[in-house]
Amino acid sequence: MGQNTTRRGFIKAGVAVGAGLAAGKAAAQSDPLITEVQEWNQVLGFGVDERPYGIPSPYEKAVKRRSVPWLTADPISSINFTPLHDLDGIITPNGLCFERHHGGVAEYDPAAHRLMINGLVDNELIFTMEDIMRFPRENHVYFLECAANSGMEWRGAQLNGCQFTHGMIHNVMYTGVPLRLLLEEAGVKTEGKWLLAEGADASGLTRSIPMDKALDDCLVAFKMNGEALRPEQGYPLRLVVPGWEGNMWIKWLRRLEVGDQPWHHREETSKYTDLMEDGTARRFTWVMDAKSVITNPSPQAPITHGSGPTVLTGLAWSGRGTIPRVDVTIDGGKNWHAARMSGPSLDKSMHRFYYEFDWDGSDLLLQSRAHDSTGYVQPTKDALREIRGTNSIYHNNAIQTWYVNKEGVAENVEIS
Amino acid sequence: MGQNTTRRGFIKAGVAVGAGLAAGKAAAQSDPLITEVQEWNQVLGFGVDERPYGIPSPYEKAVKRRSVPWLTADPISSINFTPLHDLDGIITPNGLCFERHHGGVAEYDPAAHRLMINGLVDNELIFTMEDIMRFPRENHVYFLECAANSGMEWRGAQLNGCQFTHGMIHNVMYTGVPLRLLLEEAGVKTEGKWLLAEGADASGLTRSIPMDKALDDCLVAFKMNGEALRPEQGYPLRLVVPGWEGNMWIKWLRRLEVGDQPWHHREETSKYTDLMEDGTARRFTWVMDAKSVITNPSPQAPITHGSGPTVLTGLAWSGRGTIPRVDVTIDGGKNWHAARMSGPSLDKSMHRFYYEFDWDGSDLLLQSRAHDSTGYVQPTKDALREIRGTNSIYHNNAIQTWYVNKEGVAENVEIS
16 A cells, blocks of 8 residues: 555445455555564563653654744743644643743742732632632633734745644633632622733733623633643643633733723733734734634645545634634635534634545645634635734734645745 | 631621721731742743643642552553542543553554454455545544443442542543544445454454444544544554443554454453353443542542532543433432533533532531433442442442541442
């Protein structure tokens, strides 16, 4: 079964030729991996005491978070990216969730961690981790996307890899206490309309959050994918702000101040606002709109098997709900096809889509287009630029294009 | 906020006393963790280039798989257990999924791995990993439970820890190709009613699987929780047999033989059959019936906060569908309460339940009872023994009891 044997090939052999001449049979008679006993059939492997906490196979060592050194001045206040092109399904394993820090990763002792609620409340309160664990918990799968994800693409196709263009996103199951319950405990005063969330790390990152959102679906989370938060994701406590930009999901959460107006701190004025063509800036653009991206084939994941049956796959998400539909084109938009969705469809969570096609070996222009449960349709780059210009860094949810050449090599391109 | 300050305490303070005298405020004025700037607010953490593949916090080092040395002759053909008492939600992180091996863990090169389909088929076929990746894939969250899980409990309360009594289970999202598609490719002959699945490890483990199940919902999986299977879970390829005992989920899957009758190999005759009181053995008891267990409080996770608001939580699952309902008792069955379910309810997946109560500090007898979507109710140990006696090792899905004393210390006990 060589490089050029396709799935269609299998089917033809099965139907038309019969068992004796099938591709598989021929391979069986000549492939030493089948005909000869291999070393691994004769040697015992390692035991159950070897790895109390398991790690990936050594053959998977290329599957890792990657940073782009020139993007930031140093690796402390910096970014790395989730290897989306290596993953499938909708769960991001904890070890591969992208990182964005403003003062590096601290490893805090949970016994010494406190969460304070102060400001316009009836009772200023301080919680230990044990106090928080005594409140009712909920479990939800949510995507977390950095507002700057795909930000380099505003000015054209720039980074050659799905990991780099779109990898500031991950999707895990959180366990946490509804923020509402902690605020009810403190008793928010009538004039308390805003919340300042503050992190305990060296950057002391702060964001203003409207009280409506705080009381709606925010969580004070302590677990991700079943186990404790990872240090780089804010261990032992992080704010979860479903569907909203990642910068608001304060890590190492230590304080929640209730106020009557937003604070206009650094991360909601000079950063994380949308600079328009006329020089004004849109602020408070928190929701991450519907978006999709093809993860395979992509620049880091070329087609290596030649023409014939080919699996295209990708991810779609919306900060406003679910994704009932994704369209895919392989000819730059001449023809659109409904993708096949597979896996749970959960509110404000990643969705996985597939499109299987029989590649004829010609050039491809791949695009995907998400529709969310509100009816919103993912826009083109041109449509976004018409409204917002090209000064922006944040909130680029435009349709992305991969060009695939006859050899299966993929490249980040832009078409109008 | 000392050990005895309860959530109810917070509420009372907030409502009746006012901000000035609230427990939280008093703590704020005296707790150096709040009043003094801490080291971690002044020192930069590590950067994004430090851990391309992340690991848990050093403060979480007690969260690990554990084995029981006396259970098996050596650690190669042995078992370790998922730390259920340390987890929450429904996803088991890959590094903490229990292991059961018959020849140890081998680390295979996926480029040298082959899957063969032979026997009563029109075309005997051999697939490379790349061949398999060209078929349509699906994503499903399924529990995998060893048939021997809770097996020590047939003869009474024996192992003092939820991890040891019930930890031969995990729950992850699989990505794989429906087995049906590979069998269709080979063309199963009319008389092909059984399938022998065989692993590539030194034990060459085999199991007979009826064709109806193979064509229904089985997957040939290559990813778990988004990334490649872990070596100890059969990397690069494992058979997923939803809802059925874990031993059938052949790891390092290398061969599928189609036959007209079961093979009666070791793992389906002398092992993984149910020895009855009269000395006969039930065979082919593949489905894992509905079961639940309280993970907290439990012997490894005592109540440490004293009386007052207490969170009880646990897991429930069924090999026949979903879990619409779990009942909980804290007084050994005198009163039963409907537990609160939280998280996705998925077919043949773990479900998470909670029961919050105000502990009065007296002795507790904790039990949970699962109902599945077929109407089946988890039985008592006595009810199971009445039918099956006590010779069994496998398929114990009985209600489990934890005794909690006035100090919050929990113990595995049995009550009638």
